[in-house]
Amino acid sequence: MNAPAPLAAVTPSLAALPFIEKWVSFASVSRDSNLPLLDWTEAYLNGLGISCSRTYDDSGKKANLWATLPAHDGQTKTGGIVLSGHTDVVPVDGQPWDTDPFQVSIQGDKMFGRGVTDMKSFGATALMMVPELLKRQLKRPVHLAFSYDEEVGCIGVRRLIADIQAQGFKPAGCIVGEPTGMQVVIAHKGKHAYKTTVHGFEAHSSLTPQGVNAVEIACEFVAHLKSLHRELVAHGPFDPIYDVPHTTVHTGVIAGGTALNIIPRQCEVTWEIRHHHLNTPEALFANAKAFADSLVPAMQAVSPGTGFTHELKSVLPGFATAADSEIAQLCFDCAQLDPANGVGKVSFGTEAALFAQAGVPTIVCGPGHIAQAHQPNEWVTLEQLAWCERFMRRLADRLCVN
Ligand SMILES: [Zn+2]
Structure with missing residues (x-):
């Protein structure tokens, strides 16, 4: 491989790039702590005036992060949209990587790095959008849900969901940003x-x-x-x-x-x-x-x-959300997809089933393809990342007052 070109020069249009770069730099392999990633993320959100709450695993070395961007009328608990992703990644041990897995590099039209597809790019793009969502004022709350230990059996998010239920949050919908090629996935096995x-x-x-x-x-x-x-x-x-x-x-x-x-x-x-x-x-x-x-x-x-x-x-559990549900329609619109052929069902499991089981209508939609997940030289195309950014900006248009 050639030496990577300076990232900003290659992709001036990708505003999420510094966030993806940062998240990938935390080697948050499931067996290790994800707290450095959460500390950085929480400090960023705190700097924007958003407070966060955590739920820890028994060891105290891993945690989920939950943050709410309130609606302009102060509503935080009801009617919000959850943007959800896991912070852990699978190990790179024994895999023949051509680049440092924990430093994103761009070659041609692809970005390489552990987690660029599964699934740090979605969460990082959501973080990039936070200042804009706050500035334009939200009609309804937006929640960020970042979990631990997804890759070892969707362990962490169960505590996060129990905690938000105990706190009385009743989101109206959830988007889990696992790699679907930006197709709107309404069911999985x-x-x-x-x-x-x-x-x-x-x-x-x-x-x-x-x-x-x-x-x-x-x-x-x-x-x-x-x-x-x-x-x-x-x-x-x-x-x-x-x-x-x-x-x-x-x-x-x-x-x-x-x-x-x-x-x-x-x-x-x-x-x-x-x-x-x-x-x-x-x-x-x-x-x-x-x-x-x-x-x-x-x-x-x-x-x-x-x-x-x-x-x-x-x-x-599996899940199935109706294609004509509000959350699915919102996602078709934001992904600029025709519900007739943009809808998907996948065989791999995700945290979506657990949100759905908790009564939150959920879909899966995120950049990249599952075929690149867990692989050496994991990659995502810049086109997929740009699609994800467009999705988030259209979401902002629909959720914001201004
Ligand atoms: Zn994943």
Whole structure:
């Protein structure tokens, strides 16, 4: 790669650039503290007369930041629009980056850096807009919601949502700026993650009839999960607006056994169901469990203590907001998209589901594409960043008095 050109010279029209540059410079990897990023952000907002509140994790090393720009009549609690994003990023360990991941660089029509797509650019662009929103006076409140630990299971935002509910905030809508290519995403799939443990019975490998081979039984279970998946691929139900139009069943990790000459006593399978609104994960899980149960009599005929345990490890709900809802219409308008073809549904999960679950009509719309997220040399096009700025300026036109 060539040496990056001075940023301001390349992109004189991107007002958000210094903010994106600043946010990317904080290496707020999920396992580390995000407090330096929050301290900087809070100081900036305080300097504009906006106070912030935080909700911390148990360690006190990470926090969410919540800030409200009041309406011109002083209203803060009701009818506001939330601009939401996570501050954490995935690690860069072991990835072959060509540039410093925590320093944005621009090459041609792309900006590189960890988080430029997922998802610091949206929050940074929102911050850039704050002085203008205040100067032009708001008809309704605007809230900024910046969370921690999204990348490890949407952990942080749950505390933020509980806190704002306890404080009596009733926003009218929320825009989560995850990368959608600036399309208006009105739904995403939900995810149930499971750990299934096969409890077998150890014996010398020469005595297979006297043991219960947990690894082999786990493989039968995984093969059944795969058959469930194939059934969904072949017969749906389908929702054609999704990039992957059917529910999926996937095994991510399998671990068991200690040595070739020992019949394995235990094997763990970590798997997931990602479902759209036409499937219920409970029914798919029940099918998988029934298959496991059908194997148990033969296992217990050899050794009574054998069998399966299933743990539901995490649940991320799906969400679906009506395309004709106020928040969706506002976003189509700001993104300058025709609702007929600018609408999207995606298979990846976001914090949107948790805002929606809390009763806040929510859509996902942000610059960049999920395909570049989590990658080495993560990039976003300058065109996407400019689109995001246009979106924010049109939002200001619609939310401001002047
Ligand atoms: Zn993200």
